[in-house]
Amino acid sequence: MDEPKGGQGDRAPGARKRPRKVSPRYLENAALHYLKRYAATVSQLKRVLVRKADRSLRVHGGDRAEALGWVDALVEKLLRNGLINDQAYAGLKAQSLRASGRSARVIAQKLRMKGVAAEVVEQKLAEATAEVSEDAAARIWARKKRLGPFRRDAQARQENRQKDLAALARAGFSFSIAKKIIDGAPE
Incomplete structure (x- = not known):
């Protein structure tokens, strides 16, 4: 029988891959790979790197304070180079x-x-x-969710008025803005 692809070897399906030993180089490669895929803040990137370091330290052992120092130094380097802003x-x-x-x-x-x-x-x-004003944003949200004047049926508009107001409130808009949008015309 052939060995499964993907380098799983004798790992059980669904089991996580064993992490590499943490090092400054490993952390830098992980950070660059993450930043290629996602826009991130300093805080987000630090959380990702600390999580990787902790996982590696659980398996391989080592000094957490040293690994956190590497993370801080790497983040400072990435800030200086403009890769995170x-x-x-x-x-x-x-x-x-x-x-x-x-x-x-x-x-x-x-x-x-x-x-x-x-x-x-x-x-x-x-x-x-x-x-984009708060009113315009509320109108965009109502159009996307088909609330109030953006409902297809005029009768359904009246029946669902309270639900539509509540939906805009849950989306973070004030009652006055929600009322203006829900009771207004589609234009």
Whole structure:
């Protein structure tokens, strides 16, 4: 019988691959690979690298403080070289979320969860709101979710008014904005 492809060898299906021994080179390669695939903040990248280091240390042993020092040094190097930039990440993310109809509350929350500093969140949110207002974002969200004036049936619009208002509230929009969008015309 042939050995399965993918280098699993005698590993059970679904079992995780044994991690490599942590080293500065290993961490740098892991960081570069991650950054090729995903835009990330400093905080996100640190979490990924610390998780990799911890997993490796559990298997191979070693000094966690030393590994964390390597992570910090690598992050500083990547910052100097411009490969990670919280300002740029927050700007792109805020604009993208706003254009897709997200409220200021949701955008701020998502950026804070990614580890972006509060003053950067505030600045980038103001820039995104200058391009697309809160009313326009609520209208985009209502159109995407077919709420209020964007429902196909006028009778269903009246029957579902409270549900539509609640949906916009859950999306982070104020009651006054939700009421204006739900009770307004589709234009």
